[in-house]
Amino acid sequence: xxxxxxxxxxxxxxxxxxxxxxxxxxxxxxxxxxxxxxxxxxxxxxxxxxxxxxxxxxxxxxxxxxxxxxxxxxxxxxxxxxxxxxxxxxxxxxxxxxxxxxxxxxxxxxxxxxxxxxxxxxxxxxxxxxxxxxxxxxxxxxxxxxxxxxxxxxxxxxxxxxxxxxxxxxxxxxxxxxxxxxxxxxxxxxxxxxxxxxxxxxxxxxxxxxxxxxxxxxxxxxxxxxxxxxxxxxxxxxxxxxxxxxxxxxxxxxxxxxxxxxxxxxxxxxxxxxxxxxxxxxxxxxxxxxxxxxxxxxxxxxxxxxxxxxxxxxxxxxxxxxxxxxxxxxxxxxxxxxxxxxxxxxxxxxxxxxxxxxxxxxxxxxxxxxxxxxxxxxxxxxxxxxxxxxxxxxxxxxxxxxxxxxxxxxxxxxxxxxxxxxxxxxxxxxxxxxxxxxxxxxxxxxxxxxxxxxxxxxxxxxxxxxxxxxxxxxxxxxxxxx
Amino acid sequence: xxxxxxxxxxxxxxxxxxxxxxxxxxxxxxxxxxxxxxxxxxxxxxxxxxxxxxxxxxxxxxxxxxxxxxxxxxxxxxxxxxxxxxxxxxxxxxxxxxxxxxxxxxxxxxxxxxxxxxxxxxxxxxxxxxxxxxxxxxxxxxxxxxxxxxxxxxxxxxxxxxxxxxxxxxxxxxxxxxxxxxxxxxxxxxxxxxxxxxxxxxxxxxxxxxxxxxxxxxxxxxxxxxxxxxxxxxxxxxxxxxxxxxxxxxxxxxxxxxxxxxxxxxxxxxxxxxxxxxxxxxxxxxxxxxxxxxxxxxxxxxxxxxxxxxxxxxxxxxxxxxxxxxxxxxxxxxxxxxxxxxxxxxxxxxxxxxxxxxxxxxxxxxxxxxxxxxxxxxxxxxxxxxxxxxxxxxxxxxxxxxxxxxxxxxxxxxxxxxxxxxxxxxxxxx
Numbered sequence: 001x002x003x004x005x006x007x008x009x010x011x012x013x014x015x016x017x018x019x020x021x022x023x024x025x026x027x028x029x030x031x032x033x034x035x036x037x038x039x040x041x042x043x044x045x046x047x048x049x050x051x052x053x054x055x056x057x058x059x060x061x062x063x064x065x066x067x068x069x070x071x072x073x074x075x076x077x078x079x080x081x082x083x084x085x086x087x088x089x090x091x092x093x094x095x096x097x098x099x100x101x102x103x104x105x106x107x108x109x110x111x112x113x114x115x116x117x118x119x120x121x122x123x124x125x126x127x128x129x130x131x132x133x134x135x136x137x138x139x140x141x142x143x144x145x146x147x148x149x150x151x152x153x154x155x156x157x158x159x160x161x162x163x164x165x166x167x168x169x170x171x172x173x174x175x176x177x178x179x180x181x182x183x184x185x186x187x188x189x190x191x192x193x194x195x196x197x198x199x200x201x202x203x204x205x206x207x208x209x210x211x212x213x214x215x216x217x218x219x220x221x222x223x224x225x226x227x228x229x230x231x232x233x234x235x236x237x238x239x240x241x242x243x244x245x246x247x248x249x250x251x252x253x254x255x256x257x258x259x260x261x262x263x264x265x266x267x268x269x270x271x272x273x274x275x276x277x278x279x280x281x282x283x284x285x286x287x288x289x290x291x292x293x294x295x296x297x298x299x300x301x302x303x304x305x306x307x308x309x310x311x312x313x314x315x316x317x318x319x320x321x322x323x324x325x326x327x328x329x330x331x332x333x334x335x336x337x338x339x340x341x342x343x344x345x346x347x348x349x350x351x352x353x354x355x356x357x358x359x360x361x362x363x364x365x366x367x368x369x370x371x372x373x374x375x376x377x378x379x380x381x382x383x384x385x386x387x388x389x390x391x392x393x394x395x396x397x398x399x400x401x402x403x404x405x406x407x408x409x410x411x412x413x414x415x416x417x418x419x420x421x422x423x424x425x426x427x428x429x430x431x432x433x434x435x436x437x438x439x440x441x442x443x444x445x446x447x448x449x450x451x452x453x454x455x456x457x458x459x460x461x462x463x464x465x466x467x468x469x470x471x472x473x474x475x476x477x478x479x480x481x482x
Numbered sequence: 483x484x485x486x487x488x489x490x491x492x493x494x495x496x497x498x499x500x501x502x503x504x505x506x507x508x509x510x511x512x513x514x515x516x517x518x519x520x521x522x523x524x525x526x527x528x529x530x531x532x533x534x535x536x537x538x539x540x541x542x543x544x545x546x547x548x549x550x551x552x553x554x555x556x557x558x559x560x561x562x563x564x565x566x567x568x569x570x571x572x573x574x575x576x577x578x579x580x581x582x583x584x585x586x587x588x589x590x591x592x593x594x595x596x597x598x599x600x601x602x603x604x605x606x607x608x609x610x611x612x613x614x615x616x617x618x619x620x621x622x623x624x625x626x627x628x629x630x631x632x633x634x635x636x637x638x639x640x641x642x643x644x645x646x647x648x649x650x651x652x653x654x655x656x657x658x659x660x661x662x663x664x665x666x667x668x669x670x671x672x673x674x675x676x677x678x679x680x681x682x683x684x685x686x687x688x689x690x691x692x693x694x695x696x697x698x699x700x701x702x703x704x705x706x707x708x709x710x711x712x713x714x715x716x717x718x719x720x721x722x723x724x725x726x727x728x729x730x731x732x733x734x735x736x737x738x739x740x741x742x743x744x745x746x747x748x749x750x751x752x753x754x755x756x757x758x759x760x761x762x763x764x765x766x767x768x769x770x771x772x773x774x775x776x777x778x779x780x781x782x783x784x785x786x787x788x789x790x791x792x793x794x795x796x797x798x799x800x801x802x803x804x805x806x807x808x809x810x811x812x813x814x815x816x817x818x819x820x821x822x823x824x825x826x827x828x829x830x831x832x833x834x835x836x837x838x839x840x841x842x843x844x845x846x847x848x849x850x851x852x853x854x855x856x857x858x859x860x861x862x863x864x865x866x867x868x869x870x871x872x873x874x875x876x877x878x879x880x881x882x883x884x885x886x887x888x889x890x891x892x893x894x895x896x897x898x899x900x901x902x903x904x905x906x907x908x909x910x911x912x
Contacts, residue, residue, distance in 0.1 A: 025695040032637055033721035035852060057888055087581050116554075130865055217714055232612070234533075279708060281619065281620075282618050282619045282704075282705075283616065283617045283618065283707070284617045285617045285703065285725070287617070288617060290617050306612050306613055306615060307610060307612045307613060308610070308611070308612030309615065309617075385584075386594065388592050389591060390584070392588075392591040392592055393591065394585065396589070396591065397588060398589035399569075399586040399587050399588045399590075399592065400567065400587070400588045401519060401569040401571075401586075403520070404569070404747075407569075407571060426622075439607075439610070439745075440607045440608065440626075441608055441611065442629075443607055443608050443614055443626040443628065443629055444609075446625075446629055447629055447632045447636075447637070454671060461637075461639065465622065466621070466622035466709075467622075467708075467709070468709070468907060469709070470624040470709035470710055471621060471710055472621075472622060472639065472710060473622050473639060473641065474633065474639045475640045475641065475642055475643050475736070476639070476640055477638055477640065477666040478634055478638050478639065478665070479642055479664055479665055480640065480664070481643055481663060481665035482638075482664070482665040
């Protein structure tokens with residue numbers, strides 16, 4: 001019998017796992033994909049929102065502001081890339097001024113620090129790349145950008161270092177509430193790999209969180225997957241602007257953001273489309289065209305330097321807010337459902353909250369030997385000459401370049417494979433090290449990464465996949481089908 | 483102080499770097515160092531096991547590795563030093579003209595080398611899917627043609643068995659034949675443009691001979707498959723390259739190869755502050771193939787994408803010779819400066835400027851046109867005086883064109899010209 005089982009190893013599940021690992025509990029995370037960060041967490045804006053957007057009094061507002069503060073600290077203790085670059089909400093016509101002022105008031109009510117309105121002159125001085133059509137902007141200095149992959153991975157790795165177990169390629173099929181002989185409620189979780197019994201279940205299943213909630217509760221919830229498409233541009237476009245540029249929602253719609261990423265690319269997105277299929281992460285010609293058109297409104301000139309495009313799904317619950325807490329008619333079943341924007345920012349705060357609930361339910365005590373810090377994978381690209389020399393001295397394979405676009409070396413890739421919760425797939429390597437994230441998009445490094453993975457995992461190259469079962473790269477030897 | 487010193491550093495040991503090194507040595511330059519990131523010399527030629535190389539240079543038909551071997555032998559015979567598995571990570575130029583190259587490899591770690599001259603010969607990379615804005619899912623099974631070529635020819639492994647190819651660049655055409663030879667079914671090659679991006683001979687020998695259809699004015703509008711490619715949808719495009727609704731055809735396949743253009747790999751050039759040509763994505767160079775940074779030369783596909791390796795070798799030999807001249811400190815007066823302007827269908831030229839004082843007796847100017855032209859002329863003017871008008875049956879973007887400027891003729895016109903700024907104009911005319 002597990003103390004706690006978390007369904008979903010996205011940023012929410014991983015953040016909860018990490019906070020729970022402070023407690024003396026037996027914790028399991030079930031994930032249907034073959035790595036952490038495979039769903040909503042891998043395809044979003046990577047923004048650490050300051051918190052002016054959500055309606056005061058909502059869970060979104062509360063956890064956003066708290067999460068923002070936590071990420072500032074956690075990025076240091078858990079060593080993941082984060083930058084407080086500040087964000088700007090642009091009014092692109094005079095009619096927008098009232099909207100900007102309303103956002104300022106909302107942000108103040110939510111407790112967002114440092115908010116103020118910039119008039120055109122000051123705005124353009126601060127961000128010369130911004131469209132000259134901008135009338136004014138709300139400036140939120142605490143807004144930031146984060147690597148969503150490495151933040152999730154950092155939470156998960158630290159959780160594992162503190163004893164949490166992650167089971168990948170394990171999908172939950174059914175959950176049944178049961179009562180033990182001594183009257184304790186527990187859950188029997190039927191998975192694709194067997195039955196798991198657990199005193200507490202945490203539902204962090206993203207676009208599937210309604211499915212699991214509804215298995216145990218009569219008080220039904222309903223999630224609509226909302227697709228957001230993105231364009232990612234070359235690093236040559238990365239210094240177009242320093243801040244994250246939002247557009248004030250207008251008659252054109254919610255607007256798209258233009259932002260540098262924490263790694264120095266430029267990103268434009270997202271679109272917003274309600275869809276049915278929770279697996280449909282395909283992009284569309286209309287979406288990609290629209291992004292370019294709308295994104296171009298925020299800046300003087302948006303370069304055509306797209307290196308990749310992608311789509312992610314947000315879990316929108318009908319009520320419009322996060323659903324966090326113990327399900328009323330199912331004691332010990334805790335929802336972290338409907339986690340859409342600002343979910344990435346909110347995740348660490350949700351983790352703290354849910355861990356608090358569990359501690360109460362299970363009367364758990366703190367672990368004495370909790371490891372609070374985690375060291376990330378060194379980056380040759382970011383290292384100083386002295387650090388580079390030291391890394392190479394520690395292992396000469398740090399001088400062997402595998403990904404030329406992002407300057408990722410064999411040493412980093414081996415590190416990514418061999419560490420806690422190491423990479424098992426090419427995408428896993430990519431998200432941990434950035435190999436393949438550059439302008440050639442794996443054209444050069446793919447054939448060099450696959451052998452490293454195969455060797456480290458002790459399998460043939462044919463076994464190596466992009467992202468788990470079915471996503472193989474190699475179809476046997478030449479002449480096999482002759 | 484740098485860890486090492488060399489008169490000339492050549493970045494890249496592919497066809498361009500090898501020819502540049504051999505030529506610089508022929509000019510008597512002793513202190514040369516080639517830096518190559520792969521574990522062997524030869525660059526992309528190593529995976530180009532098809533024949534058709536060397537018809538111009540050696541008057542015989544060689545495979546890629548054979549062609550490379552001819553140059554590697556010269557390097558070995560001449561004992562020109564090279565470092566393998568060595569990646570250049572930084573490069574800078576100081577006021578006294580010394581270039582400092584920072585490189586690393588597993589044997590020597592991180593080190594710096596001071597050089598008097600540098601030849602950029604880093605080659606190019608393939609345009610990825612993202613740059614093409616192809617919508618759909620992002621499964622495995624989407625490869626650049628070059629990656630597939632590496633798998634088949636170097637690793638002996640098949641990246642897929644039922645293949646659609648987007649883009650009719652030469653590597654894509656070559657891979658259509660290669661994959662067929664190895665047991666794959668190549669369903670078609672779709673090309674967005676109304677003309678092929680590759681050489682005519684490759685279309686005949688790699689597609690026509692195997693009954694592989696070439697769909698001009700077609701593109702991929704959707705990719706299906708969440709884990710591995712399951713199929714692609716191809717549609718016809720209109721004259722604005724926009725898909726025409728209703729023309730979609732679904733092809734069930736497990737692999738999509740992309741051969742949609744090559745991009746010179748100029749990260750290092752950027753670090754040096756070399757002035758770049760937005761048309762070629764390569765450096766602007768003068769008649770000596772010298773970039774805007776004195777003592778830094780460029781040649782091969784890092785300068786502009788070539789169609790034949792023979793032209794790469796020729797161009798690189800010139801760069802090697804000029805770098806040797808530069809290091810010897812030959813003092814020539816620049817003479818008159820002639821800008822080369824391209825217009826009316828001619829997209830760019832290499833070089834883009836000629837200093838008459840440095841001009842050899844004959845100077846080859848290479849360029850590409852931006853569209854397919856039939857029964858037109860290539861006209862060249864110098865200061866409004868016609869230098870030549872060459873009838874051309876066919877010119878296409880996939881094939882590089884060239885003209886030869888004769889110094890005596892150029893000087894003759896310059897002596898008569900009263901213009902303060904001289905200009906060669908290359909254009910397509912009826």
